[in-house]
Amino acid sequence: MNTNESTTRLDFIRAIVAEDLxxxxxxxxxxxxxxxxxxxxxxxxxxxxICLNFGIAxxxxxxxxxxxxxxxxxxxxxxxxxxIIEDVRWLGFDWQDxxxxxxxxxxxxxxxxxxxxxxxxxxxxDLTPEQIREYRGTLTEPGKNCPYRSRSVEENLDLFERMRxxxxxxxxxxxxxxxxxxxxxxxMRDPVMYRILHAExxxxxxxxxxxxxxxxxxxxxxxxxRITHSVCTLExxxxxxxxxxxxxxxxxxxxxxxxxxxxxxxYTVMSKRKLQQLVxxxxxxxxxxxxxxxxxxLRGRGYTPEAIRKFCKRIxxxxxxxxxxxxxxxxxxxxxxxxxxxxVMAVLRPLKVVIxxxxxxxxxxxxxxxxxxxxxxxxxKVPFSRELYIEREDFMEEPPKKFYRLAPGREVRLRYAYxxxxxxxxxDSNGEAVExxxxxxxxxxxxxxxxxxxxxxxxxxxSAGHSLPAEVRLxxxxxxxxxxxxxxxxEDFKSNLNPNSLQILSSCRVExxxxxxxxxxxxxxxxxxxxxxASESCEGKLVxxxxxxxxxxxxxxxxxxxxxx
RNA sequence: UGGGGAAUAGUGUAACGGUAGCACGACUGACUCUGGAUCAGUUAGUCCAGGUCCGAAUCCUGGUUCCCCAGCCA
Numbered sequence: 001m002n003t004n005e006s007t008t009r010l011d012f013i014r015a016i017v018a019e020d021l022x023x024x025x026x027x028x029x030x031x032x033x034x035x036x037x038x039x040x041x042x043x044x045x046x047x048x049x050i051c052l053n054f055g056i057a058x059x060x061x062x063x064x065x066x067x068x069x070x071x072x073x074x075x076x077x078x079x080x081x082x083x084i085i086e087d088v089r090w091l092g093f094d095w096q097d098x099x100x101x102x103x104x105x106x107x108x109x110x111x112x113x114x115x116x117x118x119x120x121x122x123x124x125x126d127l128t129p130e131q132i133r134e135y136r137g138t139l140t141e142p143g144k145n146c147p148y149r150s151r152s153v154e155e156n157l158d159l160f161e162r163m164r165x166x167x168x169x170x171x172x173x174x175x176x177x178x179x180x181x182x183x184x185x186x187x188m189r190d191p192v193m194y195r196i197l198h199a200e201x202x203x204x205x206x207x208x209x210x211x212x213x214x215x216x217x218x219x220x221x222x223x224x225x226r227i228t229h230s231v232c233t234l235e236x237x238x239x240x241x242x243x244x245x246x247x248x249x250x251x252x253x254x255x256x257x258x259x260x261x262x263x264x265x266x267y268t269v270m271s272k273r274k275l276q277q278l279v280x281x282x283x284x285x286x287x288x289x290x291x292x293x294x295x296x297x298l299r300g301r302g303y304t305p306e307a308i309r310k311f312c313k314r315i316x317x318x319x320x321x322x323x324x325x326x327x328x329x330x331x332x333x334x335x336x337x338x339x340x341x342x343x344v345m346a347v348l349r350p351l352k353v354v355i356x357x358x359x360x361x362x363x364x365x366x367x368x369x370x371x372x373x374x375x376x377x378x379x380x381k382v383p384f385s386r387e388l389y390i391e392r393e394d395f396m397e398e399p400p401k402k403f404y405r406l407a408p409g410r411e412v413r414l415r416y417a418y419x420x421x422x423x424x425x426x427x428d429s430n431g432e433a434v435e436x437x438x439x440x441x442x443x444x445x446x447x448x449x450x451x452x453x454x455x456x457x458x459x460x461x462x463s464a465g466h467s468l469p470a471e472v473r474l475x476x477x478x479x480x481x482x483x484x485x486x487x488x489x490x491e492d493f494k495s496n497l498n499p500n501s502l503q504i505l506s507s508c509r510v511e512x513x514x515x516x517x518x519x520x521x522x523x524x525x526x527x528x529x530x531x532x533x534a535s536e537s538c539e540g541k542l543v544x545x546x547x548x549x550x551x552x553x554x555x556x557x558x559x560x561x562x563x564x565x
Numbered sequence: 566u567g568g569g570g571a572a573u574a575g576u577g578u579a580a581c582g583g584u585a586g587c588a589c590g591a592c593u594g595a596c597u598c599u600g601g602a603u604c605a606g607u608u609a610g611u612c613c614a615g616g617u618c619c620g621a622a623u624c625c626u627g628g629u630u631c632c633c634c635a636g637c638c639a
Contacts, residue, residue, distance in 0.1 A: 009579060037639055072638065129637060138635055140567045174637055184568040186635050195637035214639045238569055238634050259570085261632090266576085272639095314588065316578050320571045321632055328577070328589050338602060373602070404600070413598060447598045458598050527599045553600040556591095 011317035013258050017056055017229055020256075026228040030062030033100075033227050034088065035218070037069045038080035038202075040272040041287040042087045042295045044308065044329070045263040051312035052260070053231055054093040065225055066095040070103045071217045073201035081202075083287075087295040092305045102212075102221050103203045109212050109220050110164065112250055113175060113193060117156045121249050122193060123149055124159040125176045132174075135181070136189050142182035143189045149178060163196055166209045170196050175210075179245065187242045191215050219243045219255075227255040233262045234319065263315065264323040267477035268293045269484050269493055283497060284478075290545050291478045291501050301475065302522050302532030302547030304340075307333040326477065330548045337522060337530045337547065342370045342377060345415065345460040346510040346525040346544075348472055350389035352435045352464065355420060358386040363466070366446065368416040380513055384417050387464035389509050391527075394459045395436060397425055402557050404456035406436070413458040415526060419444040460526045467509035470542035472531065474503040514542060522547065 010018055017030050032053040036046065057064035066088060070076050085099075116122040125148045127135065137143030151159075160175055162168065175194040183189055193216035198209050212220075222230045230243075237259045247254040264270060269278075270293060278284045278292070287294050290301035298308065311332040315324050345368075364384045371377035390406070399407040406412050411421040424437035443450050447458075480498040481487075487495045514523070516539060522532045529549035537543040 011578095035639095039639080069639070075638075132637075133635070136635055138567085142567090143635090171637065176637095186568080189635085192637050197637085211637090213637070218639085234570070235633055236639090240569090261571090314577075318571090318578075322577065325576045325589065331589060334601090343599080343601095369598095372599085402600090415598060417598095455598090457600070460599075524599085524601080527601070529601095550599075550601050555600090557600080 012319070013052065013229070013231060013260060013317055014056060014059070016256070016258060017060055017062075020228070021060060029226075029228055030056060030060040031065070031226055031228045032056050032062065032231060033065040033067050033222065033225060035067045035069045035221070036084050037072070037075070038077065038084060039072070039075040040080060040276065041083050043270060043272075043275065044265065044293045044295070044298065044311075045270045046087075047091060047295060047308050048263045048312050048315065048317075049231070049233075050088055050091055050093060051309055052317060055313075056229070056231075062228075063098065064093070064095060065098040065100055065227070067100040067221060067225065068102065069214070069218065069221070070101055070201070070203060071212050071214065073197060073199040073211065076202060078202050083296065087299075090299060090305055091295065091308060098225075100221075100225060101203060102217055103201060105217075105221060105224050106204065106208055106212070108224060109217060110210075112220060112252075113160065113212075113216070114157065116177065116193075116249060117160060117175075118153055119249065120153060120178065122156070122175055122177050123151050124156050124163070124173050125149070125190075126173050129171065132192075136186065137181070139186070145181050146190070149190070160194075160210075163194065163210050164208070166198070168196055170198050170209075172196060177216075177242075177246070179242075185238060185241055187215065187239050188245070191242060215239060215242050216246065219247050219257075220250075220252075222255045223247055223250075223253045226253055230255040230257045232257060232259055234259050234321070259319065260317050261319055261321050264321065265293060265329065266323055266326045266482045267479050267484070267498075268326065269479070274493060277494070281494070283494065290473070291475055293478075300532075300535060301545055302337075302530060303333050304336050304522070307336040310336065323483070333530065333548050334551070337524065339373050340371075341522045341524045341530060343368075343372070343526050344511055344514060344523045345382065345462055346470070346472070346508060346514075346528065346531070347389045347391050347460065347462050347467070348474075348505050348508050348525075348528065349392040350462075350507065350509050351392040351395055351433065353388045353390050353420070353438055353461070354435060355386050355388070355418075355438050355440045356423070357439045360386055362386065363463075364445075366416050382416060382511055382513070383463045383466040384414075385463045385465055388414070388461045389464055389467065390414075390436075390459050390461050395422070395433065397433060400561060402561075403554075405459060406457075411441075411455050413444070413447055413455045414461045415458050416447055417445075417461065418442070418447070419449060419455055460528075462509045462511050464509075466512050468512055468515055468542060470508045470510045470514070470544060472505045472508045472544045472546065473534070474505065474546045476501050476503075508544075510542060510544075515539065517542065524550070 034050050034053045054064045135146050174192045176190045179188045181189045194210045197211045240257050243257050288296035311329050365381035366384050367379050368382045395406045418440040420438040420440045422438050425433050426435040428434045478501050479496045481496040484493040484496045517533045519533045519535045530547040531544040534543040534545050
């Protein structure tokens with residue numbers, strides 16, 4: 001709590017927690033929870049909630065539980081549980097022995113329901129779903145009491161027990177809270193507490209055929225776990241009176257529900273439904289496609305947990321909807337990766353260079369710095385020879401203004417190597433440059449000229465004979481529109497998919513030090529960006545995913561120049 | 566047109582009756598063996614209209630706009 005970063009400003013939720021701690025409201029305890037429903041993969045929006053809940057616990061010397069809200073066996077699967085556990089852990093959070101499941105409380109919840117029935121506060125209703133909707137009324141008109149509302153306690157008890165026993169078909173009856181069918185808050189118009197579902201639950205099997213609804217279950221889960229601050233998203237604000245009502249009627253431990261705005265990010269979608277659609281329609285390779293805003297997608301893309309945590313800290317917490325610029329997320333990864341990733345040279349679109357005055361067969365091992373931001377990372381040797389590859393876009397036969405790179409007659413530096421001058425351009429029948437003939441200045445070995453002359457630019461390169469082939473996947477934003485839902489003419493968000501969101505380059509060359517690069521490890525390809533070794537990569541076939549480009553001044557100049565034309 | 570929320574530079578957020586600040590972005594410039602990083606600077610804001618006050622983003626009144634709610638989803 002007393003770190004300089006967190007004392008500066010408290011968001012409104014932390015302010016509440018701090019105040020409660022000060023007044024000893026919960027006996028000096030702060031207990032939060034992250035309560036995902038295991039029906040999908042976690043995304044960066046969940047990370048916001050995870051960082052909030054675990055962050056509060058960490059900062060206030062409290063506890064944060066990981067709890068699966070598994071009250072709907074039709075939608076939930078073990079696969080999701082596994083991925084969620086992996087993702088939360090990967091993000092860097094620890095729930096120790098407090099991994100819980102709502103389904104572990106089913107018996108207790110059932111007893112609480114019986115208690116409410118006995119108190120005349122709940123009843124079994126035989127209306128069909130359609131009828132329930134009709135009886136509920138509308139936003140502007142009150143609902144009306146259903147004919148079963150006045151059933152006796154005994155009959156309700158009997159019916160509810162038989163619901164549990166499996167005597168009725170799915171959907172035939174429900175248990176409802178008896179509150180107020182005229183309430184302006186529709187959630188209070190006798191909400192459903194239990195529905196009959198003859199479905200196999202991934203944890204309780206066929207033990208139950210009545211399952212609690214969210215409204216009934218969630219507060220109980222919080223209460224049973226002695227949660228103090230039940231943090232959820234804005235859309236549950238309307239449910240808070242109901243949350244409070246259940247807990248008050250039962251007279252049990254009653255946490256405070258606090259709502260905050262969920263995260264929206266530009267150039268992507270965040271709803272589970274839409275993400276699922278992308279997966280199902282095969283528009284991405286899966287939940288872990290590196291273009292997805294899912295935690296596993298970002299992980300495969302090369303994002304670090306540190307960067308995601310930093311991002312979540314920077315976006316803050318508030319009560320109004322907003323859309324964070326994805327550039328901020330990208331800034332956070334760059335900031336982290338700049339300090340931590342080893343530099344390496346890789347040529348994505350190779351253009352052959354022959355150094356005519358360099359002795360055939362000669363190879364020099366030149367020393368290169370692994371990370372200029374971290375002296376302890378040391379140096380490595382990079383082989384240099386007569387035939388090299390440079391980046392195709394680092395050469396222009398007719399360079400425009402402000403293009404500092406290689407051109408006929410121009411001298412540039414090869415990083416950590418020599419100054420070279422382009423003397424001749426070899427072209428194919430289409431007039432395309434296929435090879436450059438150059439000379440080098442032997443006195444510039446290592447990259448400095450003894451006579452002090454300067455060059456305008458430094459290029460990365462690899463030795464043709466020593467470099468390794470690699471596949472590199474260049475990723476861009478998944479959508480080409482800032483707000484993907486902003487689609488015209490009856491189209492939906494999918495019409496805004498960015499056709500260039502994935503570009504696969506299969507004839508890249510990387511320096512030999514990358515030969516044993518392990519999947520998941522991250523590098524900066526000098527002058528290009530941050531890349532991470534793809535999970536499919538192996539020693540014979542190297543594959544890299546681009547996490548994010550470096551900031552690129554030249555690209556901006558180029559863009560500006562194109563706009564002028 | 567019922568109820569519940571919310572509005573501060575382009576974006577995200579501070580300021581809790583007392584100089585509207587920070588970050589991202591954009592734009593300058595310095596430096597540089599990454600057109601990277603770093604450093605310096607510029608840009609730009611209190612939804613509107615009244616009121617209270619020496620003083621209002623903050624308090625009051627009235628508007629405007631946006632979000633959420635009519636699942637046996639969460």
